[in-house]
Amino acid sequence: MGLFGWFRWSKKTTNIALTDMVVFSWVSTCKIQTFAGPTNSQKPGTTDVHAERCSFEGIPNDIVLVDMPSFYTYEDPDGEEIVKKWMDSWCTNQCKKAGILYMHNIASNPFHANLRISKHLRAFRRTLPRNFAINAVHVVPTMALGAKLHAERVDASITALRGQAVDVDATMSTIPDERPEMAWDIVQELLNKCEIRN
Numbered sequence: 001m002g003l004f005g006w007f008r009w010s011k012k013t014t015n016i017a018l019t020d021m022v023v024f025s026w027v028s029t030c031k032i033q034t035f036a037g038p039t040n041s042q043k044p045g046t047t048d049v050h051a052e053r054c055s056f057e058g059i060p061n062d063i064v065l066v067d068m069p070s071f072y073t074y075e076d077p078d079g080e081e082i083v084k085k086w087m088d089s090w091c092t093n094q095c096k097k098a099g100i101l102y103m104h105n106i107a108s109n110p111f112h113a114n115l116r117i118s119k120h121l122r123a124f125r126r127t128l129p130r131n132f133a134i135n136a137v138h139v140v141p142t143m144a145l146g147a148k149l150h151a152e153r154v155d156a157s158i159t160a161l162r163g164q165a166v167d168v169d170a171t172m173s174t175i176p177d178e179r180p181e182m183a184w185d186i187v188q189e190l191l192n193k194c195e196i197r198n
Helices: 079-090 117-127 151-167 180-196
Strands: 007-012 021-028 050-056 063-067 097-105 136-142
Touching: 021 117, 021 180, 063 180, 079 117, 097 117, 097 180, 117 151, 136 151, 136 180
Parallel strands: 021 063, 021 097, 097 136
Antiparallel strands: 007 050, 050 063
16 A cells, blocks of 8 residues: 555645655746647646645654746746745755655657756755755656647657656656556655665
């Protein structure tokens, strides 16, 4: 049984404790031409930082999921500025473990400079307090709702994304399905990497 089966409760939080295991996540997106067709509606999933404290049966440490705005969207408000302000307010101590789930829409142009994994990770690291370390990065390829891509394009985008993940020493999963347990399995995979990389 994975995290999904052990879930007890969750609540909104702004406090990061020394015993917490923290998962930071955002979706790379910007207002550009995609392989699924032209779009003016690709916007960051959030324009604020939202943190949810989750408790699980048999796990002594809480897991805090931190959903953040994307960087380099060409739209206000600036994601880096928002995340930095939140970090300065609430991440004043190092937590037990911290990891990044970097979600990347493969319908976007993989050659666009503002969608490169390394650029997003540099922006994120600029927001971190000096005493805060990230233990692992896990890349999750996603597909925008309604995107229609040929299998060859999906394969090419996944291959390009995997190369970027290797360049930043990140692991990568396959495109997840819609099941909630799949999402928790990805979180568990990241946390396992955090434990391995002391």
